[in-house]
Amino acid sequence: MAIRRRGGLNHGKLDQVVANARRDKEDRDKGYRERALKLYPWVCGRCTREFTLQNLSELTVHHRNHNHDDNPLDGSNWELLCLFCHDDEHSRYNNADLYGKDSSTRAAISTHKAFSGLESLLKKNQ
Numbered sequence: 274m275a276i277r278r279r280g281g282l283n284h285g286k287l288d289q290v291v292a293n294a295r296r297d298k299e300d301r302d303k304g305y306r307e308r309a310l311k312l313y314p315w316v317c318g319r320c321t322r323e324f325t326l327q328n329l330s331e332l333t334v335h336h337r338n339h340n341h342d343d344n345p346l347d348g349s350n351w352e353l354l355c356l357f358c359h360d361d362e363h364s365r366y367n368n369a370d371l372y373g374k375d376s377s378t379r380a381a382i383s384t385h386k387a388f389s390g391l392e393s394l395l396k397k398n399q
Contacts, residue, residue, distance in 0.1 A: 305344040305351065309334045312348040319358035333359045339366060 315324040315332060324332045335354045343350050
């Protein structure tokens with residue numbers, strides 16, 4: 274949806290809408306991030322890398338159910354992950370949507386034995 278004025282787009286108003294949306298997102302993120310950092314130790318939940326004030330910006334809050342608006346006060350939907358593990362988690366989630374839930378959903382193991390009667394045939398020809 275484009276915001277138009279006579280003669281074209283109103284870039285000033287569009288820029289303001291985008292800036293407001295970004296500010297609102299940052300405010301929302303800051304709120305649950307601060308709470309999560311108070312609730313949990315500064316350790317990645319996957320690789321167990323420890324963080325200090327110097328590198329705390331590399332520790333992210335992951336929403337376990339992937340819903341960024343689900344922020345219970347007890348932190349039950351959050352998990353602290355380093356940037357690398359967080360990216361890996363989201364790529365696995367996206368791949369599961371594209372290719373199936375996990376590797377165990379692949380086709381069942383075949384029960385057909387292609388060479389089951391070969392031994393008896395070879396013995397016959399000797």
